[in-house]
Amino acid sequence: MVSKTLNAPNGYKVRISLKTALGEDAYEWNQSEMFFFQATMAFAMRRHFQMETYNVDNIILCVQTSRVSFWFVVTSPDNTTMLIPKADVEKAVRMSRHRINNAFLLSDRTLEFLGIYPTLAAPVNPDTPPWLIVFGVVIGAVCVGIIALLISSLLQKRRKEKGMTEDGQDEEDMQVKGVENGINLDGTYNRGFTDDDRFTKL
Amino acid sequence: MPEEGMEDSKGGEERPKWNNKAEYLLTCIGFAVGVGNVWRFPYLCQIYGGGAFLIPYLIALVFQGLPLLYLELAIGQRLRMGSIGVWNSISPYLGGVGVASMVVSFCVSLFYNTIVAWVLWYLFNSFQEPLPWSQCPLNHNNTGYVEECVESTPVNYFWYRKTLNITPNMETSGSLQWWMVVSLATAWSIVYICFIRGIETIGKAVYVTATFPYLVLTIFLVRALTLPGAYEGLIYLFTWEILKNPQVWLDAATQIFFSLSVAFGGLISFSSYNNQKNNCEKDAVLVGVINSATSIYASIPIFAILGFKAHTNYVSCLNGNILALTNDFDISDMNITVENYEQWFDSLNGTHPSRVSDLNLKTCDLQTFLDQSASGTGLAFIVFTEAVISMPGSQVWAVLFFIMLFSLGLSSMFGNLEGVLTPLHDLKLVPKWMPNELFTAIICLLLFLMALIFCLGSGNYWLEIFNSYVGSVPFLIIAFFEIIAVAYIYGIGRFSDDLEFMTGHRPNIFWKVCWLVISPLMLFVVLVAYVAVQAQTPPTYAAWNPDYVNFPDTEVLPYPDWVFAICVLLSSVPVISIPLVAIYRLICCMSGRHSKDSLHNDPNPYANEDYVVERARP
Secondary structure, X not given: OHHHHOOOOOOEEEEEXXXXXXXXXXXXXXXHHHHHHHXXXXXXXXXXXXXXXXXXXXXXXXXXXXXXXXXXXXXXXXXXXXXXXXXXXXXXXXXXXXXXXHHOOOOOOOEEEEOOOOOOXXXXXXXXXXXXXXXXXHHHHHHHHHHHHHHHXXXXXXXXXXXXXXXXXXXXXXXXXXXXXXXXXXXXXXXXXXOHHHHHHO | OOHHHHOOHHHOOOOOOOOOHHHHHHHHHHHHOOHHHHHOHHHHHHHHOHHHHHHHHHHHHHHHHHHHHHHHHHHHHHHOOOHHHHHHHHOXXXXXXXXXXXXXXXXXXXXXXXXXXXXXXXXXXXXXXXXXOOOOOEOOOOOOEOHHHHHXXXXXXXXXXXXXXXXXXOOOOOOOOHHHHHHHHHHHHHHHHHHOOOHHHHHHHHXXXXXXXXXXXXXXXHHHHOOOOHHHHHHHHHOOOOOOOOHHHHHHHHHHHHHOOOOOOHHHHHHHOOOOOOOHHHHXXXXXXXXXXXXXXHHHHHHHHHHHHXXXXXXXXXXXXXXXXXXXXXXXXXXXOOOOHHHHXXXXXXXXXXXXXXXXXXXXXXXXXXXXXXXXHHHHHHHHHHHHXXXXXXXXXXXXXXXXXXXXXXXXXXXHHHHHHHXXXXXXXOOOOOOHHHHHHHHHHHHHHHHHHHHOOOHHHHHHHHHHHOOOHHHHHXXXXXXXXXXXXXXXXXXXXXXXHHHOXXXXXXXXXXXXXXXXXXHHHHHHHHHHHHHHOOOEEEEOOOOOOOOOOOEEEEOOHHHHHHHHHHHHHHHHHHHHHHHHHHHHHHOOOOOOOHHHOOOOOOOOHHHHHHOOOO
8 A cells, every 4th residue: 555655756666576487496585685686776876877886775675565566766875865866767777677687587577667668679580581481492392393293294295105106006016916015815806995096097 | 994095186085083092082082171171160069059060060961961972973973074064964954054163163262272372371480489470579669569469469460460461441452462472372383283284193192181181180189188278168069059049050051061062063073083883972971971070070179279278368367467466465476376366356355445446457257268269260360379379389289280271271272173174174175285284284373363362452351252252152053953953854763873883773762862852952941041141141341440449349341332243243153154054055956956065076986975975965
């Protein structure tokens, strides 16, 4: 109840979801972890401003709940009554967000700074879309297949035509005499089922 | 001695033959088993309840599907010609039935291969990590996600925007989507390579395309049954309701009819390449039973996966609520779980009702998620792709699923295209100098160019029109005339003689009663009921319009007048040839000229078909 109505214009609320992030390996959130957070935030402020020496005392925490969530404000190292404006804190957090996340083994989603939205991951844009590669493989195989089949049909036809004109005479004689594979068969060949056209050509 | 083996260039090329019986059966089964078995039948089971739907479905199979199937396979095998030649032989007045079959097959080939092209597109895109439909893309300045995607879902966005690039309504045609053209070209190339040498190459291709879907369905069955929520999904298959809704009978009859792919002419063509002494009765029963068994078998993994998807959606809905409650009340992380959500909710609502209502928690009901049904492209490209994202190893499952859909579609395309090519061959419209390969290539190219209309921005709307108006009523009309022609004009006696010649025994009383009375009656009732239902539904379509007030719901728009005129044309032009040819023949007959059938112009004295077919003239 207090968290919603807390009047902290320069403070940020932090929300940590340990069990969601780590499951069984979740560590316990205790005072040492809070100290670690203060140290991490001081590091982030130092990193951003580079001139001023922030310390753990400059990070003030309050309203801790079992969620785990809490509010924090940052005081200036020179004057502890002066609070660092929200915008500067945001810049510092954004700059070191990755380091802060990793310090606690968390991610943008499980270590939330309410009000500081995570930058969206830039999409990986490969030079050639993967689907074009698959398409290229498939269409290449199909084209090769079509050409191969067409060529083999053509060769077959040519072979048949050559075979017909060369051994046309021999085939007739073999059929008439009932010769197959060079072996004389007994019995007479029934001419009723042959193609008459060939005979009439004689 | 095979009669046709010795014919040569003078009497026309010898008719191609199947290499073995297995190729013929697999081709017929592949033609009958199509994408509808996977994405239409389970949907009907879901909305009517599996147990309730199966009864009218099986009745329709036995009394309407099997007789029609047997009839088509028998006449094709006996008369050894494609659809046009066959119906010309049975009765020249009903030659229009064959022409209608060919025209309808032509139209169906156009849009069916576009569906295959969509499947190929999704297949090509499944080889990515992460899957492109699993997350929203960033907008131009990388500040957030694309708005259209955020408002609907990534899956919907990928289908409507990235795949179809759909226009908000039918009047806006949009432009040609090059990636769709590329996929369509691939689809037609693959169809062409299978058709290059006619049934010789088709027979080889069906060993894979007809059997692979069963392998994938089995893999999915095993995987799906181990997923959480599968059991809840399967309940749909076993729900029994009283058959008080007459609509269920209409849907069952139309489903079995369209599923078996009769009236396309493809089955007639396939069986015309058979040996005449082949037991087509057994073939017909086998194909029909396998087709229905496949539908039922496919429903099991589909329902299991739909149950898994509903369960996943339910859990994520609950998790959203849990997160809202946890964050607002600062409760310890993961204290509220899916199991104890109800108790927590009740206690929090009791103590702080105003705060809880301010959170605007969603009502999560598993039954609502389970009741979300989809059929057709919605099932494959939206619902199933969403389910696949949540399965571990998504790429593998996506690839398997889309290869299965591709095989199903390709083997059905064989029948569709065969229903176009064989009649053209039999009509001797192919010039002698043109090799078959070139003719097939020309037809494929022509179909590809005409199908480019479906690659426009408004292509999906046009495909729906083709599907509803060409792929429905014309078939019912053609099948009705087919059965009347054989049972009454050709004569059941003559037909029984032919069947005795082919199978060795006369058809029993069941077949005769079906052909004479039951099947024509059922077809007529189904036709009238279907047209009546269609006439009552206003001609509207669902448009995907991002600017719509209720987006992501689809906007229901009426068809523009010119589109509606096209719909009427699509339904009537294919079947108009039936009365036209009859009138033409009547005029010719009355004016005294003998209508010479070009098919009987070459009397080869050693071919016995001539004698047999002469008997068939009225």
